[in-house]
Amino acid sequence: MKTKILMVCLGNICRSPLAEGILKNKVDPTTTFVDSAGTAGYHIGNAPDPRSIAVAKKYGIDISKQVCRKFTVQDFEEFTNIYVMDNSNYNNVVALAQNQEQKNKVSLLLEHTNTSTTEVPDPYYGGDQGFENVHNLIDQACNNIAKTLKDQ
Numbered sequence: 594m595k596t597k598i599l600m601v602c603l604g605n606i607c608r609s610p611l612a613e614g615i616l617k618n619k620v621d622p623t624t625t626f627v628d629s630a631g632t633a634g635y636h637i638g639n640a641p642d643p644r645s646i647a648v649a650k651k652y653g654i655d656i657s658k659q660v661c662r663k664f665t666v667q668d669f670e671e672f673t674n675i676y677v678m679d680n681s682n683y684n685n686v687v688a689l690a691q692n693q694e695q696k697n698k699v700s701l702l703l704e705h706t707n708t709s710t711t712e713v714p715d716p717y718y719g720g721d722q723g724f725e726n727v728h729n730l731i732d733q734a735c736n737n738i739a740k741t742l743k744d745q
């Protein structure tokens with residue numbers, strides 16, 4: 594069965610588009626599908642934030658063609674794993690789950706790292722250093738997730 598991974602943040606313009614691009618770049622697209630969504634609908638239809646596009650580009654990844662969408666309850670059926678960036682995203686997504694099986698699909702992205710940091714900070718109101726930090730945190734988690742997928 595194809596593994597289908599959904600990266601979720603609040604706006605789907607800063608963190609989760611970056612997470613989608615970074616993980617896609619590490620997995621076999623024939624066995625793993627990766628997408629992203631936001632719990633809020635402020636930016637539906639928009640491209641990722643220019644600062645996310647820039648930090649992805651710095652690491653050789655093009656996320657500029659991604660289009661922002663909102664998380665929906667159908668995503669619980671569609672996806673096998675839902676990785677959220679922070680506790681607020683976790684609460685928002687789990688609140689929409691209809692049963693325990695759906696809740697079990699949701700985890701904090703940074704639970705998949707060895708670091709003590711559990712949340713990918715929201716960089717929207719910060720500077721570029723925030724995006725570099727966000728990239729590095731997401732990249733560590735995606736290395737571990739990609740390795741686990743490869744070992745399966």
Ligand code: 4NP
Binds near residue numbers: 607
């Ligand atoms: P994201 O960042 O959740 O990482 O995409 C944000 C983007 C936009 C807003 C908040 C967070 N906003 O309030 O518009």
